[in-house]
Every structure is written in structure tokens, then in C-alpha cells.
Amino acid sequence: MELFGFDIMGLFTISNLFAILLGTLVGMLIGALPGLGAIIAIVLLLPVTYAMSPLASILLLLAAYQAAEYGGSISSIVLGIPGTPAAAATLLDGRTLAIEKSPGKALSYSLNASMVGGIVGGLVLIFLSVPLTKFALRISDPETFLICLIGLIAVSMLSTKSKINSLISVVLGLIAGTIGMDLVTGSQRFVLGRVELLDGVNMIALVVGLFAIPEILALISGGLNKVNQYDAQGLKTGLTGKEMKGVAKSTGLGSLIGAFTGIFPGLGAGAASWFSYMAAKKLSKQSKLFGKGNPEGITAPESANNATVGGGLVPLLSLGIPGTASAAIIMGAFIIHGIQPGPQLFLNENQLVQGIFYGFLLTSIAMFFVGKFVTSMFAKVLVIPPAFLVPVVLILSIVGVYASKQLIFDIWLALGIGIVMFVLIKLEFSMASFILAFVLGPIMETSLRRTLVLSDGSYAIFLSRPYSILMLVILALIVILSILNWNKARLVRQQQLKDQQM
Amino acid sequence: MDEKGALIVSFKKVSAVVYTLIIIFAIGFLYSINTSSSVFVNTSSSSVGPAYFPNFLGMLLIVLSLLSLVKSLRNSSQNKLTIPQFKMILFTFIITLLFVLAWSYLGWFYLQCFLFLTVLFTVYRMASGHLFKNTITGALLAMVITALIYVLFDLFMHISF
Numbered sequence: 001m002e003l004f005g006f007d008i009m010g011l012f013t014i015s016n017l018f019a020i021l022l023g024t025l026v027g028m029l030i031g032a033l034p035g036l037g038a039i040i041a042i043v044l045l046l047p048v049t050y051a052m053s054p055l056a057s058i059l060l061l062l063a064a065y066q067a068a069e070y071g072g073s074i075s076s077i078v079l080g081i082p083g084t085p086a087a088a089a090t091l092l093d094g095r096t097l098a099i100e101k102s103p104g105k106a107l108s109y110s111l112n113a114s115m116v117g118g119i120v121g122g123l124v125l126i127f128l129s130v131p132l133t134k135f136a137l138r139i140s141d142p143e144t145f146l147i148c149l150i151g152l153i154a155v156s157m158l159s160t161k162s163k164i165n166s167l168i169s170v171v172l173g174l175i176a177g178t179i180g181m182d183l184v185t186g187s188q189r190f191v192l193g194r195v196e197l198l199d200g201v202n203m204i205a206l207v208v209g210l211f212a213i214p215e216i217l218a219l220i221s222g223g224l225n226k227v228n229q230y231d232a233q234g235l236k237t238g239l240t241g242k243e244m245k246g247v248a249k250s251t252g253l254g255s256l257i258g259a260f261t262g263i264f265p266g267l268g269a270g271a272a273s274w275f276s277y278m279a280a281k282k283l284s285k286q287s288k289l290f291g292k293g294n295p296e297g298i299t300a301p302e303s304a305n306n307a308t309v310g311g312g313l314v315p316l317l318s319l320g321i322p323g324t325a326s327a328a329i330i331m332g333a334f335i336i337h338g339i340q341p342g343p344q345l346f347l348n349e350n351q352l353v354q355g356i357f358y359g360f361l362l363t364s365i366a367m368f369f370v371g372k373f374v375t376s377m378f379a380k381v382l383v384i385p386p387a388f389l390v391p392v393v394l395i396l397s398i399v400g401v402y403a404s405k406q407l408i409f410d411i412w413l414a415l416g417i418g419i420v421m422f423v424l425i426k427l428e429f430s431m432a433s434f435i436l437a438f439v440l441g442p443i444m445e446t447s448l449r450r451t452l453v454l455s456d457g458s459y460a461i462f463l464s465r466p467y468s469i470l471m472l473v474i475l476a477l478i479v480i481l482s483i484l485n486w487n488k489a490r491l492v493r494q495q496q497l498k499d500q501q502m
Numbered sequence: 503m504d505e506k507g508a509l510i511v512s513f514k515k516v517s518a519v520v521y522t523l524i525i526i527f528a529i530g531f532l533y534s535i536n537t538s539s540s541v542f543v544n545t546s547s548s549s550v551g552p553a554y555f556p557n558f559l560g561m562l563l564i565v566l567s568l569l570s571l572v573k574s575l576r577n578s579s580q581n582k583l584t585i586p587q588f589k590m591i592l593f594t595f596i597i598t599l600l601f602v603l604a605w606s607y608l609g610w611f612y613l614q615c616f617l618f619l620t621v622l623f624t625v626y627r628m629a630s631g632h633l634f635k636n637t638i639t640g641a642l643l644a645m646v647i648t649a650l651i652y653v654l655f656d657l658f659m660h661i662s663f
Binding site for chain 2: 048050051164165167168171172174175178182184185187188189190192216217220221222223224225386387388390391392394395396398399402403406408411412415419423424426427444445448449452453457
């Protein structure tokens with residue numbers, strides 16, 4: 001059966017369906033555990049992708065990403081502990097509804113909204129990627145360099161953490177991306193005499209070091225025998241038609257806001273959830289009930305955070321530029337299989353792209369059905385203390401790193417990076433900026449070098465092309481707005497200090 | 503370190519040390535890039551050889567870190583950086599190092615993995631008392647997880663450790 005030139009039945013192979021099911025289960029489970037989230041789910045599953053076909057690999061990670069976004073709401077609603085910034089918005093009404101009515105009802109609103117958000121995100125991905133790819137095919141190296149630069153600057157400037165430390169994280173990520181053999185000249189750069197570094201820093205070792213190890217150490221820091229309490233009653237999920245109709249507007253609104261927010265680098269699920277929550281509150285007929293268990297306060301952020309997944313894939317697939325840390329790690333899975341995301345992907349691997357499009361919609365549907373069956377069961381794992389979780393996540397991280405290239409060196413690398421990052425996170429460095437810079441670094445360098453070779457070393461070439469001038473204007477606007485915001489925040493802080501001293 | 507095993511240090515001092523280390527790293531990076539034995543680095547015919555981008559990044563890193571260093575030294579805040587359960591973090595780090603060392607030099611991955619997990623499960627639950635019960639539970643859990651790793655990685659993915 002063909003759909004827009006794609007054999008849809010090719011999607012329903014055992015390996016693809018198994019990948020979606022496995023990704024959904026693992027993503028939902030890890031997303032439900034407080035302290036862990038979508039990134040850890042993707043990091044732990046990344047080594048498994050070596051043994052899979054490219055399509056099954058990507059679907060595995062996308063299913064985990066989607067399911068973890070929904071899973072985050074389980075701990076928010078059942079325990080009142082938001083595992084992620086996105087789930088923090090859900091907590092306001094989700095927890096109240098869980099206490100006053102039933103956790104199952106609140107979880108049902110979250111699950112339904114997550115599925116709708118996922119599907120809307122998928123549709124935005126399908127309908128926006130092709131026009132964006134056509135645009136991408138018209139641009140050349142100077143614009144590619146500037147798009148990457150805009151992405152990195154936007155991520156740094158939108159960081160809620162220290163902006164300068166976020167910029168340092170970007171530079172460190174770019175430096176990590178230069179390590180290895182230069183593809184143009186074959187010269188070795190910063191390999192320190194290690195043959196293991198000739199192919200560059202192992203992506204899996206890096207993401208485990210950046211995300212999994214610091215998360216493990218943070219779990220230990222938070223107390224190993226901390227036991228969460230929850231009410232095991234009323235976890236059964238299900239909504240009536242009337243209840244679904246009542247939240248249709250907020251779900252639709254959240255889905256659209258989420259999908260379009262996801263397209264912009266650096267914003268991600270956290271920002272989308274809060275934007276949607278505020279918008280739904282403003283447009284609701286029952287805005288006074290927000291914060292008091294209004295179901296619209298659950299569906300708006302939950303549909304939004306799932307919709308960002310599809311939206312976030314738009315720049316990744318069509319421009320080859322990931323907008324979030326999770327998308328950057330998924331880009332790693334493409335690279336592992338020797339595939340470079342970007343406009344050429346649509347020309348050279350069209351069946352893979354179509355498979356991702358329709359498979360993505362399938363991951364949302366799978367999340368809904370799996371969620372219906374396992375949500376109450378997964379809610380029970382919330383009481384597992386970190387003393388049991390930490391050894392499991394640690395050994396899976398170590399084994400996963402080894403499995404990628406069978407090198408003990410990579411384990412040392414991951415552990416070293418993990419320890420350093422644990423300290424850097426405490427000092428408000430940004431790991432998302434680091435990983436985005438790492439994956440964008442080689443693209444940026446190649447496009448910059450090609451540009452400067454064309455212009456004989458002159459940067460004036462950036463001012464001689466309409467698209468690159470437009471991008472420079474966008475870049476300048478981002479920087480100016482960020483400086484203004486930063487200055488405003490500084491003045492507010494100074495005023496607060498003065499008020500405290502008086 | 504306080505009596506609960508938390509490490510408490512001055513935020514300002516840690517920041518200063520970290521920025522200084524980043525500057526040293528950047529200098530080392532620049533030195534390595536520009537003295538690499540690879541002949542292409544500095545003798546590229548165009549001005550945009552393989553050292554061009556790394557040189558720019560190294561210098562940018564020094565400038566940003568210097569700015570941050572000055573900012574942190576001028577900061578009069580007395581904020582503290584606290585790492586709770588530091589002793590347990592240190593224990594985990596050491597036991598992980600021993601596990602990887604033992605695995606790389608002695609082999610016997612599955613036995614080492616089982617022992618590593620048993621030790622972690624037992625020590626992590628030590629505060630709750632019941633040492634014997636915790637050790638047995640830990641060993642059983644370690645056995646299950648080791649078996650799962652064998653099935654997933656060895657049988658399905660054909661990766662031998």
C-alpha cells in the first residue's frame with residue numbers, strides 16, 4: 001500500500017514495531033522516574049541502535065523521546081515531583097486534580113493530550129519539512145555556517161543558566177568536535193597520541209559522560225534511600241466523550257504552540273509547556289480554576305511538550321541542525337549509521353525520511369495504547385529508591401559505552417567527562433549547549449572553510465549574499481535582545497539588593 | 503566536609519579554579535594544534551587550513567574564561583557550593599574505577615559485573631540496617647541484571663565482553 005510514494009506496509013516490519021514498543025516502554029519507565037528523563041532514556045538506548053537498521057534505530061529513539069515526555073507527567077501527577085521543567089507546568093493542576101478527584105483521571109488527561117500533541121507535532125514535521133528542505137537546497141556554505149551559528153547563539157542566550165558559561169560550553173563542545181582526523185587534509189588534531197581518538201570523540205561515551213554520569217551522581221547526592229509515597233488507589237485511566245470535548249481547545253492550542261516552539265533552537269519542551277499553560281489560561285472560560293485542578297491546565301502543557309518532539313525534528317531533518325539536546329543525540333544515531341541529516345537526506349534516503357514521518361505518527365499512537373495498559377504499573381515504580389536505580393543505570397551506561405566500539409578507553413573517557421561535567425553543572429554550565437555544539441561543530445567548520453576558500457579568506461562574502469545578510473540581521477537581533485534582557489535582569493537584581501539593604 | 507558527608511566549598515574559589523583550568527586547557531589545546539607533527543597543520547596553502555577553526559576556538563575560550571575568572575574574583579558573594587553525600591559519590595567513583603580496571607586487566611566481565619553490582623546494592627542500602635538481608639537481596643538483583651546484560655548484549659547484539 002502506497003501513501004505519497006511510500007510503501008506504508010514497509011513500516012510494519014517486526015523490527016520496526018519491536019523498536020517502537022521497546023522505545024515506548026523504556027522511555028515511559030525512565031520518564032516516570034523522578035530525576036531521570038527523556039535524555040537519559042535516549043542515552044541508554046543509543047548503544048542498542050548499533051544492532052538495528054537505521055529506520056528501526058531512529059524509531060526506537062523517537063518512541064522513547066515521546067513516551068518519556070508523557071512519563072514525566074506520571075511523577076508530577078502521582079507524587080507531586082516534577083522530573084523536568086515541562087512536567088512542572090503539569091504539576092499545578094495535575095497534582096490538585098489527582099488529590100481532589102483521582103490520579104487516574106489526571107493521568108488520562110495527560111495521556112490523551114500527549115497523544116494528540118505527538119500527532120500534531122508529527123503532522124507539522126511532515127508538512128513543514130519538505131518546504132524547509134527546498135529552502136535548504138537553495139542555500140550554500142555561508143548560510144549553513146550562519147544557521148549553525150544562530151542555533152548555537154540562540155541556545156546560549158536562551159539558557160536560563162549563566163549566559164557566559166553557556167557560551168563557554170558552546171566553545172568547549174565545538175573544540176570537542178574538532179578532535180580527531182581532519183577530513184579535508186587528514187591531519188590529526190588534539191588526539192594526544194591515542195588511536196582511539198582518530199575518528200573523533202565517541203558520541204556514546206560523550207553523551208553518557210555529559211548526561212548519564214552527572215545524573216547518577218545527582219541521584220546519589222539527593223539521598224539513596226529516599227522513598228516516595230503515593231496513593232495506589234484510583235490509578236485506572238479513562239475519559240468520557242464529554243471530558244475529552246471539554247479539553248479539546250486547550251489540547252489543540254497546546255499542540256500547535258508546542259509544535260512551533262519545538263522548531264526554534266533552544267526553547268524545547270519546558271518553554272513550550274509554560275507558553276501553552278499561560279495561553280490556555282488566558283483563553284479559557286474557566287481561567288479562575290487554573291491551579292485548582294482544571295483539566296485544561298494538564299492538557300495544554302502535556303500536549304505541548306509532546307508536540308515539541310515533532311517540531312524539533314523539522315530543523316534536524318531538513319537543515320541537519322538539532323534544536324535540543326535530545327535531538328542532537330538522535331542526530332548521533334543517524335551519524336552512527338553513516339547518515340548525515342539535512343536536505344540531501346530527502347534526496348538520497350527518501351524512503352528512510354518517509355519511514356520516519358509515518359513511523360513518528362505510529363510512536364504517538366503506540367504511546368497511547370501502551371500508556372493505557374502500563375501507566376498504573378509504572379506509577380508503582382516511583383517508590384523504587386535511588387539505591388536500586390543508581391547501580392542499574394551506572395552499569396547500563398558503562399556497558400552501553402563499551403558496546404558501541406568495544407573500547408575500554410571510551411569508558412574511561414565517559415567517566416572522566418562525567419566527573420568534570422558534574423562539577424561544571426554545579427557552576428551553571430550548559431550541557432545542552434555543549435552537545436549541540438559538538439554535533440554542529442564539524443558542519444560549521446566545513447562550511448566556514450569552504451566559504452573562506454571561495455572568498456580567498458575574506459569575511460565580506462557574508463555581506464554579499466541576500467540570505468546570509470538576513471541571517472546576520474537575525475543573529476544581531478538575538479544578541480541585542482539578549483543583552484537588553486540580561487541588562488534588565490541585572491538592574492532588577494541590583495534594585496532587589498538595595499531594597500534588602502534598606 | 504560536614505558531619506553528614508556533604509562537601510561544602512566556596513563557590514567563588516571553585517569557580518576561580520575551574521576557569522583557570524579551562525584557560526590552561528585552552529593554552530594546551532592551542533599548543534597541541536600548532537605544534538602537531540602533522541605537516542598539514544601550519545603549512546596549508548590557504549589561510550583556512552585545519553588549524554584555523556581550532557585556533558579561533560582556543561582563543562575565544564581563553565577570552566571568555568578570562569572574563570568569567572575576573573567576574574568571579576570580583577564577586578563579593580559568600581555563596582557556598584554544596585555536594586551532599588560526597589562520601590558516597592567518592593565511594594561510587596572508586597568502586598567504579600576498580601571495576602573497570604579489574605575488567606580490563608583480568609577479564610571475566612560477568613563475574614566482575616555481578617560483584618560490582620552486589621557491592622553497590624549492599625553498600626547503598628547499608629544505612630537501612632539488615633546487612634545480611636541487604637546482601638542477599640543485592641546479590642539476587644545483581645544476578646538478574648547481569649543475566650539481562652548477557653541476554654541483551656551477548657545473545658541479541660553479539661557483543662562479547
